[in-house]
Amino acid sequence: MTSVGSASLSRFLAILVKEFIQMRRDRMTFAMMLAIPIVQLIVFGYAINTDPKGLPTLIEMGDSGPFSRSFLSAMRNSAYFDFRGVVKNGQEADEALTNGSALFVVTIPPDFEKNVVRHSNPSLLVAADATDPSATSGAVSALDKLVTSALDQNSVGALRSLKSPEKAFDVVVHRRYNPAGVTSFNIVPGLLAIILSLTMVMITAIAIVREAERGTIETLLSTPARPVEVMAGKILPYVLVGYIQTVVFIILARTLFDVPFLGGWLPFVGAVNLFIIVNLSLGFLFSTVARNQMQAMQMSFFYMLPSILLSGFMFPFAGMPKWAQIIGTAIPTTHFMRIVRKIMLKGAGITEILPDVAALVIIMMIITILAMLRYRQTLD
Numbered sequence: 001m002t003s004v005g006s007a008s009l010s011r012f013l014a015i016l017v018k019e020f021i022q023m024r025r026d027r028m029t030f031a032m033m034l035a036i037p038i039v040q041l042i043v044f045g046y047a048i049n050t051d052p053k054g055l056p057t058l059i060e061m062g063d064s065g066p067f068s069r070s071f072l073s074a075m076r077n078s079a080y081f082d083f084r085g086v087v088k089n090g091q092e093a094d095e096a097l098t099n100g101s102a103l104f105v106v107t108i109p110p111d112f113e114k115n116v117v118r119h120s121n122p123s124l125l126v127a128a129d130a131t132d133p134s135a136t137s138g139a140v141s142a143l144d145k146l147v148t149s150a151l152d153q154n155s156v157g158a159l160r161s162l163k164s165p166e167k168a169f170d171v172v173v174h175r176r177y178n179p180a181g182v183t184s185f186n187i188v189p190g191l192l193a194i195i196l197s198l199t200m201v202m203i204t205a206i207a208i209v210r211e212a213e214r215g216t217i218e219t220l221l222s223t224p225a226r227p228v229e230v231m232a233g234k235i236l237p238y239v240l241v242g243y244i245q246t247v248v249f250i251i252l253a254r255t256l257f258d259v260p261f262l263g264g265w266l267p268f269v270g271a272v273n274l275f276i277i278v279n280l281s282l283g284f285l286f287s288t289v290a291r292n293q294m295q296a297m298q299m300s301f302f303y304m305l306p307s308i309l310l311s312g313f314m315f316p317f318a319g320m321p322k323w324a325q326i327i328g329t330a331i332p333t334t335h336f337m338r339i340v341r342k343i344m345l346k347g348a349g350i351t352e353i354l355p356d357v358a359a360l361v362i363i364m365m366i367i368t369i370l371a372m373l374r375y376r377q378t379l380d
Helices: 010-024 029-045 065-078 090-099 110-119 133-141 143-154 157-161 183-214 218-222 227-256 265-289 295-307 320-330 332-344 349-380
Strands: 055-061 081-086 104-108 121-131 170-176
Touching: 010 104, 029 295, 029 320, 055 065, 055 090, 055 133, 055 157, 065 104, 065 143, 090 104, 090 121, 090 332, 090 349, 121 133, 121 295, 133 143, 133 170, 143 227, 170 218, 183 227, 183 265, 183 295, 183 332, 227 265, 227 332, 265 332, 320 332
Parallel strands: 055 081, 055 104, 121 170
Antiparallel strands: 104 121
């Protein structure tokens, strides 16, 4: 035995070997240690883009002359705008902006070309969804340069006089839903989704695993209760916790940050109930996989990483690559965040939030089926 003072090298080596053996046995913790930095590297390196391009844009064509076409061509070539179609009137434009199918609507007024040639200084209207200022700020900033590009292309011959220090036409940007660009109007509603997701998933996962560690789950397994009954009985009490969190959140959002609430309470409450159930079901699923509370907590945090980064909470969803958007679409937080922002900031109703509600229902059904299948395996 080799000793230095009161220390023992053999005892140190024994403890070191014991820790490596324990690490080998706890494969999930070891996998988390490797997976989390890899996921962070991939997400921050490839998926995060603070200057999004290819933003969905619609056109209301009141005139289709050469200056109009040149301006639209300049918008397309800038790569900021992705034209998805044409709207017939302002009502269709409002619906597209409210339900999120478009972030921009370009309105070319009637007689636009005639007024340009007459030096009447007409205006093009660009309505922008400003609920997330970071998603549209780059595109809005590029509009003035696009006007110059359109004029240079067509100001030839008899129209050369249009090339003057004063622009022949203006672009008026109407920032909808958050005209002042207040960051808290976008962040605070999104926080409700993050808070509910984190607490509901973690509370359920840890609570059920704790029973397994204490041995009380064995008594529950010995009863004739079916998996769906156990699942419902375990998660429903925490629904009340979610209600309390939501009420406190709404009160603070209105009093501290003056965040508007323009929509109806009925679709909001329905969406909150659905999202709470989805997250509690996910926590139940994690509990059937985790062997101890530490693993349950690790799985919860591992789930929260893409929920925060790929849901559109911190970074514009439209700026992510397609593969990141596909992953983000599979995350419940993404859809609930859209619902909350639509209801609170845009005054959306059931019709506008229906696609995201349907996505949450599908995700809930998949999670519930997986959780019950895993629970049956634990019974065996």
